[in-house]
Amino acid sequence: MACIEARGLRKSFGTTVALDGINFRVEEGRILGMIGPNGAGKTTALNAILGLTPYQGELRVLGRNPWTERDQLTRDVCFIADVAVLPRWIRVSQALDYVAGVHPRFDRAKAEAFLAKTSIGRDRKVKQLSKGMVAQLHLALVMAIDAKLLVLDEPTLGLDLLYRKQFYDSLLNDYFDRNRTIVVTTHQVEELQHVLTDLMFMDRGRIVLDTSMEDVESRYAELTVLPAQLAAARALKPISERDVLGRSILLFDLAASHVDRQQLVALGEVRTPGIADLFVAVLGEAKGAAV
Amino acid sequence: MNTPNIAMTEASAPRTISFTQSFYWSVRREFWENRLIYLAPLAAAAIFLVSFVINTMILRRRMAGIWLVHESRQQSPLDLPYGLCAALIMGIALVVGIFYSLDTLYGERRDRSILFWKSMPVSDLTTVLSKLSIPLVIIPVLSYAITLVTQFVMLVLASVVLLGSGANIALMWTHESFFRVSLDLFYHMLTVHGLWYAPLYGWLMLASAAAPRAPFVWAVMPPFVIWGLEKMAFNTTHFLSFLKERLMGPPTPDMPMPQSGDFMSTLIPHHFFDQPGLWGGLAVAVVFVAIAIRVRRYRGPI
Numbered sequence: 001m002a003c004i005e006a007r008g009l010r011k012s013f014g015t016t017v018a019l020d021g022i023n024f025r026v027e028e029g030r031i032l033g034m035i036g037p038n039g040a041g042k043t044t045a046l047n048a049i050l051g052l053t054p055y056q057g058e059l060r061v062l063g064r065n066p067w068t069e070r071d072q073l074t075r076d077v078c079f080i081a082d083v084a085v086l087p088r089w090i091r092v093s094q095a096l097d098y099v100a101g102v103h104p105r106f107d108r109a110k111a112e113a114f115l116a117k118t119s120i121g122r123d124r125k126v127k128q129l130s131k132g133m134v135a136q137l138h139l140a141l142v143m144a145i146d147a148k149l150l151v152l153d154e155p156t157l158g159l160d161l162l163y164r165k166q167f168y169d170s171l172l173n174d175y176f177d178r179n180r181t182i183v184v185t186t187h188q189v190e191e192l193q194h195v196l197t198d199l200m201f202m203d204r205g206r207i208v209l210d211t212s213m214e215d216v217e218s219r220y221a222e223l224t225v226l227p228a229q230l231a232a233a234r235a236l237k238p239i240s241e242r243d244v245l246g247r248s249i250l251l252f253d254l255a256a257s258h259v260d261r262q263q264l265v266a267l268g269e270v271r272t273p274g275i276a277d278l279f280v281a282v283l284g285e286a287k288g289a290a291v
Numbered sequence: 292m293n294t295p296n297i298a299m300t301e302a303s304a305p306r307t308i309s310f311t312q313s314f315y316w317s318v319r320r321e322f323w324e325n326r327l328i329y330l331a332p333l334a335a336a337a338i339f340l341v342s343f344v345i346n347t348m349i350l351r352r353r354m355a356g357i358w359l360v361h362e363s364r365q366q367s368p369l370d371l372p373y374g375l376c377a378a379l380i381m382g383i384a385l386v387v388g389i390f391y392s393l394d395t396l397y398g399e400r401r402d403r404s405i406l407f408w409k410s411m412p413v414s415d416l417t418t419v420l421s422k423l424s425i426p427l428v429i430i431p432v433l434s435y436a437i438t439l440v441t442q443f444v445m446l447v448l449a450s451v452v453l454l455g456s457g458a459n460i461a462l463m464w465t466h467e468s469f470f471r472v473s474l475d476l477f478y479h480m481l482t483v484h485g486l487w488y489a490p491l492y493g494w495l496m497l498a499s500a501a502a503p504r505a506p507f508v509w510a511v512m513p514p515f516v517i518w519g520l521e522k523m524a525f526n527t528t529h530f531l532s533f534l535k536e537r538l539m540g541p542p543t544p545d546m547p548m549p550q551s552g553d554f555m556s557t558l559i560p561h562h563f564f565d566q567p568g569l570w571g572g573l574a575v576a577v578v579f580v581a582i583a584i585r586v587r588r589y590r591g592p593i
Binding site for chain 2: 071079080084090094
């Protein structure tokens with residue numbers, strides 16, 4: 001059974017179309033990164049998945065309709081909507097008490113163990129904690145919940161590099177297993193490169209690319225060439241080109257341009273592209289096609 | 292080495308959380324957030340007690356030596372101001388309840404914490420009902436308890452201050468008013484503060500849930516507009532007088548009670564449960580609250 005299945009998912013606010021009838025499917029045990037510019041419809045898609053907003057089209061989360069069966073779903077679906085949603089007045093101990101009181105799948109000992117590794121005092125209030133500590137606290141609460149689906153919307157926004165790295169490390173090492181599914185949106189895409197198993201690019205309510213990371217590796221290649229080979233490389237129809245320190249870096253969609261990886265190796269250094277570069281290239285290409 | 296495995300399976304087996312349990316934790320959460328619920332009536336009680344002690348000491352000096360002479364008149368200065376004490380605490384409780392209702396569903400959207408609450412398996416129904424229980428049940432019962440304790444402390448303090456002054460302290464303690472007033476007050480708290488004002492709290496919570504900003508304006512505007520339209524169209528003010536009646540509390544008995552001038556006697560509504568106004572009001576309250584629950588479903592942070 002797919003964890004999330006969407007067919008013709010549509011949502012508009014007045015005349016603005018936030019989701020333009022998208023289709024996608026997320027299998028159990030995957031870590032999907034939804035990436036797109038502001039206003040691409042990522043948060044709207046997540047809100048629909050979480051049952052926070054009504055929508056048109058068909059959407060199933062863990063086999064349920066998230067809007068009409070939200071109360072049943074909240075036991076199996078967890079989310080961190082933003083870094084700053086923990087109430088500022090709550091004490092750390094109160095937050096633990098509360099979640100332990102209302103959530104049937106919360107393992108308090110696990111949350112305590114995670115918090116013990118941080119410098120967060122039990123009697124501190126959220127408003128006395130730094131932004132990074134609040135994120136750690138929220139993560140401690142969420143990771144101690146044995147949920148089937150975890151949704152993260154910009155979970156590390158505004159955190160410094162150290163906290164961001166810790167956040168994803170904890171998520172992967174202490175939380176993720178093959179029975180759980182994680183959907184995450186973020187702007188800090190490079191840090192997610194080695195975290196994700198699947199990738200979805202969105203732009204203006206549409207899905208521009210929906211693929212697994214293995215496919216990204218086999219389908220896309222980034223070629224660094226010296227000026228001498230540039231003309232030959234350009235002849236193979238790269239989807240994007242940029243200059244870095246006097247060298248040209250060309251990005252190829254091997255499947256679309258029927259180029260063999262060996263042809264590229266002959267011209268220069270070949271690597272798997274970074275998500276950010278791929279994003280810029282694929283989005284640029286999509287925009288070019290639309291014009 | 293089987294023990295850890297057994298422990299782990301036990302820990303991962305999901306517990307069931309009953310409605311009562313999530314309701315209980317939702318109410319506790321309101322206490323953590325809104326400490327005014329108990330601090331405001333407590334502060335009112337403390338201020339009252341301080342001024343009461345000062346008043347009694349002045350009374351002792353003024354009445355020095357004449358207690359015995361005026362045995363028959365002694366009762367009136369010694370008749371402790373229970374009514375005033377109760378009125379002060381109840382008034383504060385009403386104000387706290389009103390501001391709580393107006394802010395609660397708006398505040399969680401303003402500080403974005405609604406996203407955290409909605410990430411927990413607590414339904415909108417449980418959340419809104421737990422919030423409604425604060426002005427409807429918790430504040431009345433709590434302020435009743437505080438009033439009762441305050442009145443008892445008044446008795447003790449008055450006894451201590453007046454000890455050896457010649458005043459008949461035993462009379463104060465045997466005076467039946469303390470216990471009678473307590474029962475009357477409890478009845479008043481539950482009926483008037485809880486049931487009679489239920490539509491008011493329901494309306495304020497609806498405004499709090501629905502308002503895009505400034506819930507106070509949203510709560511006040513509709514009645515104002517209805518009054519204005521009625522005045523212009525029919526040149527009548529039925530709606531206004533209806534509202535005024537409603538907010539003044541249920542009708543009190545026309546006939547003065549035996550101890551006239553006794554403030555507490557006005558607290559007992561006449562034939563409270565016979566009044567169509569009560570049941571109509573409760574029905575309206577149910578509608579307001581049902582809409583508020585529905586509205587919260589669609590609301591996110593602002």
